[in-house]
Amino acid sequence: MTTATQPTRHPAGLAQKLADSGLRSTPQRELVYDVLLNKRDHPTADEVFARVKPELPGISLATVYNCLETLVQCDLVRAVNFERGPTRYCPNLRPHAHFHDEVTGQTHDVDLPETLFAQLKSELPPGFNANAVEITFRGKAKSSAN
Amino acid sequence: MTTATQPTRHPAGLAQKLADSGLRSTPQRELVYDVLLNKRDHPTADEVFARVKPELPGISLATVYNCLETLVQCDLVRAVNFERGPTRYCPNLRPHAHFHDEVTGQTHDVDLPETLFAQLKSELPPGFNANAVEITFRGKAKSSAN
């Protein structure tokens, strides 16, 4: 597999979004972002590292952590945590919840209407002001969904 | 503060619930459970350890972890995770969400109608069968609520 054949998937917005935050575009950051866009299975930092290394053999795990953190900071990627497991990364920016399959260990996105998030926030007692809501399901999915 | 004055808060159900699971009642387990019932501020294992040690100076941190795990197994306590922070423990068994105050770091229970949990589950695409839903809010609370 050569580098030339794969489309550059990131919407070119990367360099722009980075610049907006006063950050530079680097091969490492672009590649990490590409990897997240191209296989949206909520990989861990280790998994991203493994996917990125063949393309950029010199990259270090610390850099993968740095890049992921940067992408989260720029609102290009979301960090997803489930119980005490390693943090997973998700380039889906639409409002959605996560479904953790107890059998396969896989994580699936579940798109939800924004009204539902709003409704949830409205259930908060007075004085509580939420700027984020996270919803996580745990259970079994019928074979290979998503 | 002496030991004698505090009421034994656990509903005596502890020994029973433990027995139901083929487990034994021990001073360590009772004390850990008491501590959770008496100050419901979602303590970490370390915090539970600190609260328990004055009463039972010989107790070890490993035992606190073991006891907490046991209580979770018996459905007397729920483990609560927020991002990568240490696991917190919550004896509130009613259906509820958690609100993490970004300013104080405190965690508050937010009771929610069961209908809401049901409604959420009904939003899942066909083939997804959830047996648990977790809802977490992040934001600011007006001073000392809860």
Added chain:
DNA sequence: AACGTAATTTGGAATAATTCTAATTATCAC
């Protein structure tokens, strides 16, 4: 094209929370 400055990357050490292990101790049924 070379330069200086600052951001970024790197490898390895350090940290934090938790789990594991092997030995000791406590509990319950008889």
Added chain:
DNA sequence: GTGATAATTAGAATTATTCCAAATTACGTT
């Protein structure tokens, strides 16, 4: 009381992540 089994203990080990200081790279200016 005694013995089989479960629970506790102290410390080592593990896992995911962050920190650090040094080396590299990129960018804007000449």
